[in-house]
Amino acid sequence: MKKLILSVLMMAAAGSAMATGNAEAGKNKAAQCSACHGADGNSPAAMFPKLAGQHEKYIIKQLNDVKKKPENDGRSIPEMAGIVPGLSDQDIADIAAYYSAQTIKGETVKADLKDKGEAVYRGGSLKKGTPACTGCHGPSGKGNKGAGYPALAGQHAAYIEKQLKAFRLGADEPKAQGARVNDGDSRIMRDVTSGMTDYEIRAVASFISGLR
Numbered sequence: 001m002k003k004l005i006l007s008v009l010m011m012a013a014a015g016s017a018m019a020t021g022n023a024e025a026g027k028n029k030a031a032q033c034s035a036c037h038g039a040d041g042n043s044p045a046a047m048f049p050k051l052a053g054q055h056e057k058y059i060i061k062q063l064n065d066v067k068k069k070p071e072n073d074g075r076s077i078p079e080m081a082g083i084v085p086g087l088s089d090q091d092i093a094d095i096a097a098y099y100s101a102q103t104i105k106g107e108t109v110k111a112d113l114k115d116k117g118e119a120v121y122r123g124g125s126l127k128k129g130t131p132a133c134t135g136c137h138g139p140s141g142k143g144n145k146g147a148g149y150p151a152l153a154g155q156h157a158a159y160i161e162k163q164l165k166a167f168r169l170g171a172d173e174p175k176a177q178g179a180r181v182n183d184g185d186s187r188i189m190r191d192v193t194s195g196m197t198d199y200e201i202r203a204v205a206s207f208i209s210g211l212r
Contacts, residue, residue: 021097046156052102059096106154109210117207141211153211160205168193
C-alpha cells in the first residue's frame with residue numbers, strides 16, 4: 001500500500017517535455033478519428049472512449065503507447081494500428097489539444113450500482129489494500145492534468161469496465177491477449193485492479209460514468 005502511494009506521488013511530481021498542441025489544427029487532423037470517437041470527442045458507441053475534455057498529456061501518452069509494442073509497455077488497439085503510426089509528435093499534440101478543448105457529455109449511473117460504486121471510488125478497500133480512486137482521479141473524476149491521470153467523469157461505463165478488467169488481466173497474465181500493461185513500472189492500475197471483483201468493477205464503472 002505504501003509503495004503504491006509513493007509511486008503515485010512520484011508520478012505526480014514528474015514532468016515530461018512534449019510538443020505544444022494547436023486545437024484549431026487538431027480539429028482537421030482529428031477528422032479521421034471522428035468515425036469512432038465522434039466529431040466532438042463524444043463517441044456514439046460505448047466500445048470507443050469519449051475523448052472530449054480529456055487531458056492533453058494523457059491523450060498524448062496513449063497515442064504514443066499505441067506506437068509501441070505491447071512487450072515494451074505499449075498498448076494494443078487494433079482499430080488504431082493503421083492510423084497512429086503515421087502521426088507525428090505535432091499531429092498527436094494538435095489532436096490532443098482539440099479533444100481536450102471539447103466538452104464531454106455525461107452518462108447516468110445505474111441506481112442499483114450507485115452505493116457500491118461510490119464506496120469503491122471514494123473509499124477503496126483497506127482490507128485488500130486498494131486505494132480510493134479519488135487519490136488520482138479526484139473527487140469529481142476530473143483527473144490530474146499535471147500528472148497525466150485521466151479524467152473519467154462521464155465516460156462510457158462499459159468502456160471503463162473493459163479497461164479495468166484489462167488492467168486486472170495484465171496484473172496476472174501480462175502477455176495475454178487483451179491485457180493492458182501501459183501503466184508503467186509503478187503498475188498503479190494493475191495493482192489497484194488485481195484484487196477487484198467483477199461486481200466491484202462494474203459498480204465503480206457505472207458510478208464514474210455518472211460523475212460530473
